[in-house]
Amino acid sequence: MLLHLLNRSPAGSRLPEDVLRAMGPDDRLLLIESGVYGAVSPQADCFKTLKGRCYALQDDLSARGLAERHADWIIPVDMAGFVALTAETQRTVSWY
C-alpha cells in the first residue's frame, strides 16, 4: 500500500488524472499545498472514487480559507496525521 502526495490543483493541471491512474485500489492520496483546492467542490469530484482514502492537510486547508469548505468525504489530517500516513504505508510517491 502506497501513499501518494499531490500538490497541484485539478483546476490548473491535468496531473490529477495521471495520479488517479497510478494509484492501486488500496493506495491513499494526500492533498498538500495547492493540492488542497482539490478537496473543495466542484474540483473534488475527480477524487470521488477515492472516498475513504483521500486526505487533505489541515494546515494547508486553513491557510487557504478552506477549513470548513472541503467535501465531507475528504479526511483532514494534521501534520502528525501526515507522518502517520507515511508510517502506515510502505512508500510515499510525490506528484508535482
Next chain:
Amino acid sequence: MLLHLLNRSPAGSRLPEDVLRAMGPDDRLLLIESGVYGAVSPQADCFKTLKGRCYALQDDLSARGLAERHADWIIPVDMAGFVALTAETQRTVSWY
C-alpha cells in the same frame, strides 16, 4: 493587436484554455519551449480557431523532434521571426 507567448503543453496544463479566452480576434499566439508540443496533432486541435495567427518557434520544434511533425496550419518562425512578431504587435503577454 497583441502577441501572446505560451510555453506549456496542452497535454499537461489547462493554461491554453485561459490563453484562448484572453486573446482578441486579431491577436497572435506564439508557442515556445514546451508550448511547441501544442503544434502537433492531436494537441494542436485546441488552437485550430487561431488558424493564420498561430506560430511555433522553429528552434524549439527542432530540438524536440517536431520540425516536420507540426500541423500544416501552424506557422513556424525562427528567432528573427519571433522578434518581428514582437515588433509588429503592440505588446507581448507571456503565459506560463
Next chain:
Amino acid sequence: MSDDTADRPLLVILRHAPHDGSWLREGLDVALVAAAFGRTVTLLFMGDGVEALRPGQTAGPLGQKGTHPTLDMLAMYDIEDLRVDAISLAERGLSTAELQWSATPVTAEQLPAVIASAAPVFNF
C-alpha cells in the same frame, strides 16, 4: 515609450494561488509600486489567482505572511479596479458575492478588451 502607454491603466494579471510560493505576492508588489508611482492600476484575477479573493485565509505555517494583509492595503494605494475572470471563478465553485473584496466579474467576451486596453501588462 509605446505610442499610447501613458493613457492606459497598467494591468497586473494574477494567476497563482496564495501560499503557492511567492508568485502572488511578487505580482501584488508590482501593482503597489506602480500605484505608488502614480499609475492607474487594474488587477485581473484569473486561473488559480481567483483563490486570492476567497475569504477566511490565514497566515501560512512557519509564520509565512498570507496575502490578505496586502489586499487590504490596495484601497490605500488607490487600486480600486479589481476584475475577476468569471469562468475561473465558476470552475472553482466561487461566486463574486462570497469574495472578501469586491471585484468586477469579466465574461469571456469582455476579457480580451481588458487586456488589450492596458499597458504595460504584467502577467504573474
Next chain:
Amino acid sequence: MSDDTADRPLLVILRHAPHDGSWLREGLDVALVAAAFGRTVTLLFMGDGVEALRPGQTAGPLGQKGTHPTLDMLAMYDIEDLRVDAISLAERGLSTAELQWSATPVTAEQLPAVIASAAPVFNF
C-alpha cells in the same frame, strides 16, 4: 532498510519533457547512478516524459545537450526495462512503434502494479 527493498527494482518515473529545464536529465542521472551501484532499474515514462522517446531530437539552442545521448547510454548501464504509460502516449498522438527506443507500453490497469512493485521510487 524497508522490509523488502533489496529484492525490488528501483523505479525512476520521468514526467518532464526534454529541454524543459533540467528535470529529465536529473531524473536520468539518478537512474544511471543507481545502475552503476548495481541496482536493477526500471524507467517509467509518463505524462510529458513520453516525449523523451520521440525520434529526431537535437541538441538545444546555445549548445544545450539534449537527452538522447543519455538515453543511448542506458543499455551500457544495463538499464533495459523501459516502460511507457500507454494513455500518455495516446494523448500525444504517439505509438510505441515510432519511438526511438523500445519501451513496453503499460496499460492503466497495469500501471499501479509497476509502481507498487518497485522500491525506492523516484518521481521526476
Next chain:
Amino acid sequence: MASEQGKLRYALVVLGAPYSQAATHSALRFGEALITQGHRLDTVFFYHDGVYNTSRLAAPPQDEPHLVDAWVRLANEQGTELLVCVAAALRRGLLDEREAQRYGKPAFSVEPPFVLAGIGQLVEAGITHDRMVTFAP
C-alpha cells in the same frame, strides 16, 4: 529492519527553491512533525532547485521565516545530515570552500552543516532509510 509501530528512519528529498515554492515549508514542517512523533530524521537531500535552500548568503526580511537557518537548527538538534547534490549545486552557484578554490571562485556559498554529496547518496538514502518523502515545487 524497523517495524511499522517502531521508530522509523526518514530521508527527505527537497526539490523546490525556498521562498519561490511551498516545498521547503512543507518539508520543514514535516521534518519537525516526524521528530515529534518519535521518528528520526536522518537525512535531507537537496536536489534540483532544492539546492537553493543551502546558501549561507540568504538574507530574508526579518518578519519572514529564515528557511536556511531552520534547516541548520534541525540539523543541530537532530544530527540530521544535510546533503546537497554537487552536480545540481555547482551550476547554480552553490559551492563550498573547497569547490570554490577548485573552480577559482572568489567566495563560497555553502558551509557546514550542509555538505556537498553525490547522487549516489540520494540513491542510498532511498535504499537504506525506512521512509523517503519528496517535497517538490
Next chain:
Amino acid sequence: MASEQGKLRYALVVLGAPYSQAATHSALRFGEALITQGHRLDTVFFYHDGVYNTSRLAAPPQDEPHLVDAWVRLANEQGTELLVCVAAALRRGLLDEREAQRYGKPAFSVEPPFVLAGIGQLVEAGITHDRMVTFAP
C-alpha cells in the same frame, strides 16, 4: 516615440532560474536575435527565480553553456543594463558587496554589470521601453 519600422528599445523580464528552466535560454536567444534585427536591448530585469541568473559563483560543467557569462557578454557588447530585483534577490542569497556588508554576510554573490534594483525600475521599464517581453519558468 518609435515607429514600428524603426529601431525599437526592448526590455526583457526574466522570471526563471538558469539550468532548471528554459526561460534563460529563450531570453538569451531572443536578446541576441533582436540585436541582430537592428533593435536595441536596453534593459534586462531579473525577478522571481530569475535572480538566480546573476550569481558570480555559478560553475557549470565545461561542456554546457555558461549562462551567467552569456548575460555579462551581452551587457558588455550592448551596454544593456542588467537589473536584479533586490527584494527577490536578498532572500534567495543574491547580494552585492554593499548589501553583504549591510546584512553582515561573509561574502557576496552579485557583481557588476549586474546591479540591484527596485521594483520601480521594472514598472519603469514597462512604461519607457518600446517593447517588454517576459520569459518565465
